[in-house]
Amino acid sequence: MNIMNVDYTTKIPNNVNLAEDRQVLKALEGWHPGYLDWWNDMGPDGFQESLVYLRTAISVDPKGWAKFDYVRMPEYRWGVLLAPQDEQRLVNFGQHKGEKAWQEVPGEYRAMLRRLVVIQGDTEPASVEQQRHLGKTAPSLYDMRNLFQVNVEEGRHLWAMVYLLQKYFGRDGREEADDLLRRRSGDEDAPRMLGAFNEATPDWLSFFMFTFFTDRDGKMQLESLAQSGFDPLSRTCRFMLTEEAHHMFVGETGVSRVLQRTCEAMKAAGIEDPNEIERVRALGVIDLPTMQKKMNLHYSLSLDLFGSEVSTNAANFYNAGLKGRFQETKIDDDHRLTNDIYKVLKMVDGKITLVDEPALTALNMRLRDDYTEDCAKGVERWNKVIEKAGVNFRLELPHTAFHRQIGEFANVQATPKGIIVSEAEWAKVRDDYLPSTADGDFIASLMVPVSEPGKFANWIAAPKVGIDNKPGDFEYVKIAA
Numbered sequence: 325m326n327i328m329n330v331d332y333t334t335k336i337p338n339n340v341n342l343a344e345d346r347q348v349l350k351a352l353e354g355w356h357p358g359y360l361d362w363w364n365d366m367g368p369d370g371f372q373e374s375l376v377y378l379r380t381a382i383s384v385d386p387k388g389w390a391k392f393d394y395v396r397m398p399e400y401r402w403g404v405l406l407a408p409q410d411e412q413r414l415v416n417f418g419q420h421k422g423e424k425a426w427q428e429v430p431g432e433y434r435a436m437l438r439r440l441v442v443i444q445g446d447t448e449p450a451s452v453e454q455q456r457h458l459g460k461t462a463p464s465l466y467d468m469r470n471l472f473q474v475n476v477e478e479g480r481h482l483w484a485m486v487y488l489l490q491k492y493f494g495r496d497g498r499e500e501a502d503d504l505l506r507r508r509s510g511d512e513d514a515p516r517m518l519g520a521f522n523e524a525t526p527d528w529l530s531f532f533m534f535t536f537f538t539d540r541d542g543k544m545q546l547e548s549l550a551q552s553g554f555d556p557l558s559r560t561c562r563f564m565l566t567e568e569a570h571h572m573f574v575g576e577t578g579v580s581r582v583l584q585r586t587c588e589a590m591k592a593a594g595i596e597d598p599n600e601i602e603r604v605r606a607l608g609v610i611d612l613p614t615m616q617k618k619m620n621l622h623y624s625l626s627l628d629l630f631g632s633e634v635s636t637n638a639a640n641f642y643n644a645g646l647k648g649r650f651q652e653t654k655i656d657d658d659h660r661l662t663n664d665i666y667k668v669l670k671m672v673d674g675k676i677t678l679v680d681e682p683a684l685t686a687l688n689m690r691l692r693d694d695y696t697e698d699c700a701k702g703v704e705r706w707n708k709v710i711e712k713a714g715v716n717f718r719l720e721l722p723h724t725a726f727h728r729q730i731g732e733f734a735n736v737q738a739t740p741k742g743i744i745v746s747e748a749e750w751a752k753v754r755d756d757y758l759p760s761t762a763d764g765d766f767i768a769s770l771m772v773p774v775s776e777p778g779k780f781a782n783w784i785a786a787p788k789v790g791i792d793n794k795p796g797d798f799e800y801v802k803i804a805a
């Protein structure tokens with residue numbers, strides 16, 4: 325079988341030769357009905373019968389890997405797709421650096437690897453659950469289609485992780501695969517594993533911020549797992565990254581379009597001061613200070629996903645060759661890091677201080693720094709939109725210590741500028757920096773569905789180009805099909 329092309333002859337599309345891997349095929353077919361039950365219960369609410377113009381992967385060739393067509397979401401061909409194997413590939417870091425990459429799970433690292441796969445796998449269905457009500461308030465058919473595209477691909481990412489569990493981790497893997505369908509975002513008894521994936525996604529601005537900031541955490545995690553010496557994990561993550569790029573596109577352009585619309589409306593109404601919040605809101609658009617607060621919230625929640633700044637787990641994963649750094653093979657050093665240091669932000673005597681730490685235990689912090697840099701570039705592109713519209717306002721990422729629940733700053737309160745304040749002071753200023761109930765109510769009031777092809781809700785601008793080069797009035801979702 326040609327690894328580039330996807331085999332659609334089995335129930336589960338794949339490029340891993342499942343047709344000849346009977347045992348794994350049987351296990352996945354056994355898991356399939358539970359997955360469909362989960363999708364029907366927890367997937368997009370109210371649109372399971374609609375025809376959606378979706379892309380489906382037909383190849384893992386970087387050029388032209390997808391085709392577009394109308395599909396009912398429960399009939400989407402979720403599949404198992406790995407990037408092609410490179411026979412020469414080596415373990416590129418840690419104590420096994422230079423050995424041939426592993427095609428089977430090394431016995432001594434079995435538990436660690438399983439944990440990495442399960443944590444990644446758990447985030448995929450979680451976001452589908454978080455976003456399941458948004459279809460009902462979509463600002464356009466274009467946006468609705470993008471939401472559903474993200475959702476079906478997160479579903480496929482779950483398949484990708486479940487394949488690894490079923491193929492390489494025996495009975496434990498099967499149990500973990502079942503648990504991935506059992507946990508639910510925000511559930512009291514069986515929540516998802518990571519904090520940001522138990523938060524609500526109540527409106528479309530949250531969705532765009534989530535796909536910009538939280539899917540970007542996903543990108544960083546996938547990038548570092550794509551470096552793994554365990555080759556099947558690396559290959560899975562490499563293909564997932566090609567899909568992930570679209571999720572971040574949805575977030576970045578979504579926020580851009582909101583900013584553009586707000587600025588246009590302000591200009592048209594002759595409002596020069598972005599802080600005239602009530603006047604701006606009266607135009608039915610989202611004021612820029614509220615955009616900043618939403619950004620503060622989603623960025624800080626996403627920083628928590630990187631874990632503690634100093635972590636022996638991170639060091640162990642790296643030493644073992646299981647999880648590398650962002651763009652590991654492009655970094656010019658010994659890729660063992662045994663004698664290196666890395667500067668970490670810590671609380672020292674009540675002050676935020678940069679401290680030297682062994683580079684190995686500081687790997688979470690390093691990945692988070694790479695993430696921050698990636699976010700900052702996107703924020704600058706947003707600022708260009710505001711600047712071009714002639715509005716005097718800049719969005720800024722808040723300080724690392726702001727609004728944290730994990731790591732060094734979990735027990736302090738800091739402003740977006742990184743000034744430590746008392747709990748009492750924080751209580752007074754909290755609503756200046758994070759969305760208040762009133763802000764949430766205002767945004768909710770704008771969330772009226774628009775389902776006429778080519779039309780957009782008042783608070784968001786039309787996109788520059790359509791999906792798959794479709795014209796502006798293309799019917800991306802046939803709702804009542």
Ligand SMILES: [Fe+2]
Pocket residue numbers: 448477478481542568
């Ligand atoms: Fe994903």
Ligand SMILES: [Fe+2]
Pocket residue numbers: 478539542568571
């Ligand atoms: Fe994603």
